[in-house]
Amino acid sequence: xxxxxxxxxxxxxxxxxxxxxxxxxxxxxxxxxxxxxxxxxxxxxxxxxxxxxxxxxxxxxxxxxxxxxxxxxxxxxxxxxxxxxxxxxxxxxxxxxxxxxxxxxxxxxxxxxxxxxxxxxxxxxxxxxxxxxxxxxxxxxxxxxxxxxxxxxxxxxxxxxxxxxxxxxxxxxxxxxxxxxxxxxxxxxxxxxxxxxxxxxxxxxxxxxxxxxxxxxxxxxxxxxxxxxxxxxxxxxxxxxxxxxxxxxxxxxxxxxxxxxxxxxxxxxxxxxxxxxxxxxxxxxxxxxxxxxxxxxxxxxxxxxxxxxxxxxxxxxxxxxxxxxxxxxxxxxxxxxxxxxxxxxxxxxxxxxxxxxxxxxxxxxxxxxxxxxxxxxxxxxxxxxxxxxxxxxxxxxxxxxxxxxxxxxxxxxxxxxxxxxxxxxxxxxxxxxxxxxxxxxxxxxxxxxxxxxxxxxxxxxxxxxxxxxxxxxxxxxxxxxxxxxxxxxxxxxxxxxxxxxxxxxxxxxxxxxxxxxxxxxxxxxxxxxxxxxxxxxxxxxxxxxxxxxxxxxxxxxxxxxxxxxxxxxxxxxxxxxxxxxxxxx
Numbered sequence: 098x099x100x101x102x103x104x105x106x107x108x109x110x111x112x113x114x115x116x117x118x119x120x121x122x123x124x125x126x127x128x129x130x131x132x133x134x135x136x137x138x139x140x141x142x143x144x145x146x147x148x149x150x151x152x153x154x155x156x157x158x159x160x161x162x163x164x165x166x167x168x169x170x171x172x173x174x175x176x177x178x179x180x181x182x183x184x185x186x187x188x189x190x191x192x193x194x195x196x197x198x199x200x201x202x203x204x205x206x207x208x209x210x211x212x213x214x215x216x217x218x219x220x221x222x223x224x225x226x227x228x229x230x231x232x233x234x235x236x237x238x239x240x241x242x243x244x245x246x247x248x249x250x251x252x253x254x255x256x257x258x259x260x261x262x263x264x265x266x267x268x269x270x271x272x273x274x275x276x277x278x279x280x281x282x283x284x285x286x287x288x289x290x291x292x293x294x295x296x297x298x299x300x301x302x303x304x305x306x307x308x309x310x311x312x313x314x315x316x317x318x319x320x321x322x323x324x325x326x327x328x329x330x331x332x333x334x335x336x337x338x339x340x341x342x343x344x345x346x347x348x349x350x351x352x353x354x355x356x357x358x359x360x361x362x363x364x365x366x367x368x369x370x371x372x373x374x375x376x377x378x379x380x381x382x383x384x385x386x387x388x389x390x391x392x393x394x395x396x397x398x399x400x401x402x403x404x405x406x407x408x409x410x411x412x413x414x415x416x417x418x419x420x421x422x423x424x425x426x427x428x429x430x431x432x433x434x435x436x437x438x439x440x441x442x443x444x445x446x447x448x449x450x451x452x453x454x455x456x457x458x459x460x461x462x463x464x465x466x467x468x469x470x471x472x473x474x475x476x477x478x479x480x481x482x483x484x485x486x487x488x489x490x491x492x493x494x495x496x497x498x499x500x501x502x503x504x505x506x507x508x509x510x511x512x513x514x515x516x517x518x519x520x521x522x523x524x525x526x527x528x529x530x531x532x533x534x535x536x537x538x539x540x541x542x543x544x545x546x547x548x549x550x551x552x553x554x555x556x557x558x559x560x561x562x563x564x565x566x567x568x569x570x571x572x573x574x575x576x577x578x579x580x581x582x583x584x585x586x587x588x589x590x591x592x593x594x595x596x597x598x599x600x601x602x603x604x605x606x607x608x609x610x611x612x613x614x615x616x617x618x619x620x621x622x623x624x625x626x627x628x629x630x631x632x633x634x635x636x637x638x639x640x641x642x643x644x645x646x647x648x649x650x651x652x653x654x655x656x657x658x659x660x661x662x663x664x665x666x667x668x669x670x671x672x673x674x675x676x677x678x679x680x681x682x
Contacts, residue, residue, distance in 0.1 A: 105286035113278045117271030140233035165190040182246040207234035229253040359447035408432035474506035530573040538563035544581035562601035583647040588615035608677035620666035
């Protein structure tokens with residue numbers, strides 16, 4: 098019953114039946130009223146004629162027999178029952194009954210009404226005849242006083258028969274109309290419900306209910322209910338998919354924004370659709386909203402635009418390395434047409450090669466420095482050894498001097514190799530530290546003693562500041578001494594003749610703070626952030642003095658013991674190198 102066809106058909110048929118019943122009832126009522134009005138008018142006219150015939154004749158009043166004869170004759174002519182009543186309600190004559198046996202009629206409704214209004218009518222059931230009778234009475238007056246009453250009555254059997262016939266006709270008509278209405282309503286509802294059923298089936302095909310999932314609707318729920326349930330199921334499925342897509346979008350957005358490489362997505366008109374944080378930083382983009390803006394308008398560099406144009410023309414991946422002059426960055430750009438996933442779009446990837454380029458430059462410089470550092474001592478060793486072989490070995494003093502020089506050059510080579518080995522061990526994690534309790538002043542004194550000769554050669558005053566009440570530190574004594582030697586050696590090397598170097602250690606919270614301060618030539622501000630990088634040499638004019646590994650080794654050794662190393666310097670004002678080592682407790 099919940100099918101949309103029956104939901105349309107049943108109310109439609111019920112409406113037709115109710116309307117037909119209303120029409121039938123109204124028609125029967127209207128027919129009865131019309132018939133009664135016409136009958137009342139006829140009876141009133143006839144009662145006037147009879148009253149004139151009885152009461153308005155000049156002769157003497159009619160006797161009872163004569164009056165009865167006339168009443169019987171008039172009843173036959175008019176096909177109506179005629180009753181004549183005197184002013185007191187006594188029946189004088191009646192065409193159907195014996196007047197002597199009849200009750201007083203003064204209280205009859207039609208008589209009472211005629212006494213008040215001149216004429217009166219009523220409808221009553223006749224027990225004698227077995228059907229309704231229509232009574233119409235007329236009061237005859239003379240000088241305001243009633244002379245009598247004339248009453249006519251006709252049976253309503255014909256009226257009831259006509260009304261019954263009309264009702265039967267209307268019932269059959271209603272049944273016929275209802276049948277036609279059912280047929281038409283079924284056709285109409287079927288045409289209306291067919292698209293709904295087809296749409297329901299289509300929705301179910303889009304989101305089929307799995308075997309494990311309970312059915313959310315039954316067959317007797319009707320097409321609209323089934324469609325509603327199907328749409329609810331589809332809505333839930335779409336919501337789940339939207340949620341999953343939002344989650345995937347969030348993951349993709351997070352990955353995209355956290356990528357170190359710059360990513361830009363543009364269309365065929367070079368309008369930007371996506372630009373991640375790395376790309377904004379790389380090209381110094383300050384605009385908050387870049388979507389929809391042209392690539393050249395946002396990046397303001399011709400190289401990415403040319404790269405994109407090359408990819409559009411060739412319709413394949415293109416790569417180009419270029420330099421941003423403002424920031425001295427080396428960028429590797431790649432333009433990729435996204436035919437499969439994003440037709441008409443292009444993916445631009447930008448990778449910052451600045452560090453790589455610097456590393457390559459440092460490696461080349463390192464190889465050059467190492468080659469130079471090795472070539473000089475090796476050349477000296479070879480020259481001295483050839484001189485000794487040529488006969489100088491026979492001269493004891495000359496030979497002794499040459500051998501001391503050879504030994505010094507070998508020490509340089511050994512020191513260089515040891516630094517390279519230390520750096521390799523530290524960076525590969527193979528360096529083993531012998532950690533233990535150490536007095537903070539011991540590594541300073543040992544390092545200063547080992548470099549005393551070099552300081553004396555440049556007439557430098559090395560001042561040590563170390564309080565004896567400092568807590569013990571936890572570290573590798575040999576490695577801390579090595580760190581100090583590297584820092585003090587650099588201070589000696591870059592200090593002016595006759596200057597002063599201060600080496601100190603103090604307590605700063607849970608750390609021992611070591612500091613090496615000189616008044617030398619200082620380090621340029623642009624070079625200061627790179628001094629702890631391997632192969633880096635701030636003073637290019639002194640490239641023959643070391644290979645730029647000492648500070649890199651020192652940084653790794655400090656960090657391996659849980660500390661931190663820093664550098665402060667200004668050109669012409671000297672430098673301060675400091676590092677921390679954790680205290681015990």
